[in-house]
Amino acid sequence: xxxxxxxxxxxxxxxxxxxxxxxxxxxxxxxxxxxxxxxxxxxxxxxxxxxxxxxxxxxxxxxxxxxxxxxxxxxxxxxxxxxxxxxxxxxxxxxxxxxxxxxxxxxxxxxxxxxxxxxxxxxxxxxxxxxxxxxxxxxxxxxxxxxxxxxxxxxxxxxxxxxxxxxxxxxxxxxxxx
Ligand code: ATP
Ligand code: MG
Numbered sequence: 001x002x003x004x005x006x007x008x009x010x011x012x013x014x015x016x017x018x019x020x021x022x023x024x025x026x027x028x029x030x031x032x033x034x035x036x037x038x039x040x041x042x043x044x045x046x047x048x049x050x051x052x053x054x055x056x057x058x059x060x061x062x063x064x065x066x067x068x069x070x071x072x073x074x075x076x077x078x079x080x081x082x083x084x085x086x087x088x089x090x091x092x093x094x095x096x097x098x099x100x101x102x103x104x105x106x107x108x109x110x111x112x113x114x115x116x117x118x119x120x121x122x123x124x125x126x127x128x129x130x131x132x133x134x135x136x137x138x139x140x141x142x143x144x145x146x147x148x149x150x151x152x153x154x155x156x157x158x159x160x161x162x163x164x165x166x167x168x169x170x171x172x173x174x175x176x177x178x
Contacts (some may be wrong), residue, residue: 003079005134006132006133006134006135006136006137007137007138007154007155008111008129008137008138008140008152008153008154008156009025009137009139009140009153009154009156009157010074010139010141010149010150010152010153010154010155010156010157011136011139011140011141011144011157011159012112012142012143012144012145012156012157012158012159013143013157013158013159013160013161014119014159014161015158015159015160015161015162016159016161016164017159018142018143018159019040019109019110019141019173021157022038022107022109022139022141023038023050023107024052025105025107025139026038026064026105026107029104029105029130030057030064030138034063034104034105035063035064035103035104035105036063036064036065036103036104036105036106036107037064037065037066037067037097037102037103037104037105037106037107038054038064038065038066038067038099038106038107038109039067039069039090039093039094039097039106039107039108039109040066040067040068040069040102040109041069041090041108041109041110041111041113041114041142042089042109042110042111042114042142043073043115047177047178048178049174049175049178050066051066054066055105056075060118067093069089069093069094071088071091079099080119081176083115083119084118084119084120087114087119087120088120090114090120091128093119094106094108095127095128095131095168096142098128098129098131098132098133098136099131101133103136104135104136104137105136105137105139106132106136106137106138106139107138107139107141108128108138108139108140108141109141109142110141110142111125111141111142112140112142112143112144112145112146113142113143113144114142115142115146115149116142116143116144116146119177122146122148122149125140126148126152131154140153142178158163
């Protein structure tokens with residue numbers, strides 16, 4: 001067995017749990033003394049619960065932070081050019097965080113979505129990952145992760161939809177969905 005190295009982790013699939021699993025890792029990592037950064041690629045993905053939690057944990061020792069990148073991106077936008085511009089800014093900011101050496105775990109929430117909607121390319125993601133220090137763990141979340149990203153990853157989990165309350169018309173529940 002090899003010594004530990006930074007892992008590339010992907011959470012994809014249609015079932016619920018991709019972001020919450022990433023947040024679970026953030027919680028574990030923070031508890032283990034790691035420095036954690038959560039970067040949001042699509043606006044609207046983040047709900048109040050986790051923002052409050054991370055603010056409070058971050059206030060304890062500054063080792064965990066959540067940032068919305070660029071202007072934040074909407075999933076269904078008709079002004080794509082503006083969002084592509086924002087996505088480029090976001091990549092730059094993410095790149096700085098990768099190169100800084102200030103983190104042990106970086107979560108790129110919904111980055112797979114940003115690729116899917118062609119706000120950024122797989123090559124952009126590869127270039128970003130190439131900037132990471134060898135010990136940095138990276139989590140990429142979002143449905144429909146591209147094959148090339150899956151190929152690069154060390155750990156890939158597909159959330160499989162079996163049932164979701166939404167299918168029965170049950171509205172989003174506080175603390176579970178947001
Ligand atoms: P979560 O943030 O709850 O872990 P996720 O990251 O797996 O969800 P996303 O694709 O980011 O899922 O979707 C964001 C929102 O859509 C969340 O509020 C989530 O609960 C909801 N959602 C996720 N999967 C489904 C589904 N299969 N059907 C309906 N809504 C879903
Ligand atoms: Mg999500």
